[in-house]
Amino acid sequence: MIELTDVHKAFGENRVLRGVNLTIESGTSMVVIGGSGTGKSVALKCILGLIRPDSGEITLDGRDVTKGDRDAFLARFGMLFQGGALFDSLPVWQNVAFRLLRGSLKRPKAEAREIAIEKLRRVGLKPDVADNFPAELSGGMQKRVGLARAIAAEPEIIFFDEPTTGLDPIMSGVINELIREIVVEMGATAMTITHDMTSVRAIADNVAMLHDGVIQWTGPVGEMDTSGDPYLDQFIHGRAEGPIEAVR
Amino acid sequence: MSALARLLAAIGRAVITALAGVGRVTLYATDAVSHLARPPFYWREFGHALVQIGWLSLPVVGMTALFTGGALALQIYAGGARFNAETVVPSIVAIGLTRELGPVLGGLMVAARVASSIAAEIGTMKVTEQIDALTTLSTNPMKYLTLPRVLAATLALPLLVAVGDAIGIMGGFMVGVGRLDFGPGTYLKTTIDFLETWDVVSGLIKGAVFGFIVALMGCYHGMNSGRGAQGVGRATKSAVVASSVLILAANYVLTEVFFSA
Numbered sequence: 001m002i003e004l005t006d007v008h009k010a011f012g013e014n015r016v017l018r019g020v021n022l023t024i025e026s027g028t029s030m031v032v033i034g035g036s037g038t039g040k041s042v043a044l045k046c047i048l049g050l051i052r053p054d055s056g057e058i059t060l061d062g063r064d065v066t067k068g069d070r071d072a073f074l075a076r077f078g079m080l081f082q083g084g085a086l087f088d089s090l091p092v093w094q095n096v097a098f099r100l101l102r103g104s105l106k107r108p109k110a111e112a113r114e115i116a117i118e119k120l121r122r123v124g125l126k127p128d129v130a131d132n133f134p135a136e137l138s139g140g141m142q143k144r145v146g147l148a149r150a151i152a153a154e155p156e157i158i159f160f161d162e163p164t165t166g167l168d169p170i171m172s173g174v175i176n177e178l179i180r181e182i183v184v185e186m187g188a189t190a191m192t193i194t195h196d197m198t199s200v201r202a203i204a205d206n207v208a209m210l211h212d213g214v215i216q217w218t219g220p221v222g223e224m225d226t227s228g229d230p231y232l233d234q235f236i237h238g239r240a241e242g243p244i245e246a247v248r
Numbered sequence: 249m250s251a252l253a254r255l256l257a258a259i260g261r262a263v264i265t266a267l268a269g270v271g272r273v274t275l276y277a278t279d280a281v282s283h284l285a286r287p288p289f290y291w292r293e294f295g296h297a298l299v300q301i302g303w304l305s306l307p308v309v310g311m312t313a314l315f316t317g318g319a320l321a322l323q324i325y326a327g328g329a330r331f332n333a334e335t336v337v338p339s340i341v342a343i344g345l346t347r348e349l350g351p352v353l354g355g356l357m358v359a360a361r362v363a364s365s366i367a368a369e370i371g372t373m374k375v376t377e378q379i380d381a382l383t384t385l386s387t388n389p390m391k392y393l394t395l396p397r398v399l400a401a402t403l404a405l406p407l408l409v410a411v412g413d414a415i416g417i418m419g420g421f422m423v424g425v426g427r428l429d430f431g432p433g434t435y436l437k438t439t440i441d442f443l444e445t446w447d448v449v450s451g452l453i454k455g456a457v458f459g460f461i462v463a464l465m466g467c468y469h470g471m472n473s474g475r476g477a478q479g480v481g482r483a484t485k486s487a488v489v490a491s492s493v494l495i496l497a498a499n500y501v502l503t504e505v506f507f508s509a
Binding site: 045048050070071074075077078079081082083085086087088098099102103104105149 | 288290373376377378380381382383384385386387
């Protein structure tokens, strides 16, 4: 279980997180929605320790994430970055097997390659892309490689940062479906941040909406449409009028 | 009065910013070097960096040394002729190159070639979240990106300087023999007779320090790159400017130390 308690983070004058409280139960899929620049990515990076919160507590299974063995902590996570964040100096299979080629999870090269190819197949890519470089792939394929890398070491927890941004609707559908399938078959805990409502409905067990630095609403995806929360309603229906000020 | 206060405040701000920068670079350098003692060490990245920084810089350093050696021979001949001391050409060319021009010009050329490419590469990695991705994959960017490059540059630069010294002396020899009527035997003999081991060694030590500066500045500015293409552009520029100025400053300090020794 991941638990954020009263997490604050400011960048200079800009107070991005102003007391975030959020619980993600093990084995469930939480989707965090919210407008651009509301701090969704910051919250996610705080959990991973890529950004240090100014105050508040973040725990994983009851233990403070900032304490203890960092390697062991990170080995439990997989992450799909927004732009893929593939290492462009390495061929696709070495990107996927990155964690398996070094550090505590290191294994023989041939075995790592085999696992990489298996994971590539899992995300719908043929083995012949394994030796290509990331720059030679389309956006959708790069996303899939990023997904294969995130699941390569069989993590317990997977984070997805805007998994469908920049993809066409059909490819978005494919990625959403893949994420759902993988999370279910691995029994992983998932946290996704997105503002794509199709994604939300496809991936989420639970939804949380981040607005003005706090969680405005949280609940099961089924209750999202009947929440009665004016902020959430405005967001999921994409209305220009409402309590959330849109900059014109 | 308030105008004076504003002026003082502006100066104060600039000084504080500069000192904070020095502090950050020092902490960064200490952190990078401290990883030497803590495994793992990424040999593949180190080998790759050696090729990129050392081997591929040979042409540019060699050309620089060749032309500098030739020009130096002509200049010293012209200067020496004013007091009938044309015969000093070979020894001054050799001493000037090994002690000063070899390491400094070599360092500056490598700064232009290597600091820029390191800063642009790491800066782009930062902007496209590849650095964050490294961290989430349990790989310390300091160990994986910075240490191999800094170590490779520190070891490669003295070798580049040594090769540059030899090529530069050959440049002087070619001009001395071809243009200035020195006998090939005499030229070489004068070069060898007057050149001391310390002339060469002090230049190589300078090279190691300059190599450290170049890679450190490239990595530091890349890691602290701002967002977008503009951020990476600015990081690249800062890396080249900072490493060039630091090389010249360090050169003076080292020369002062070596001179008193």
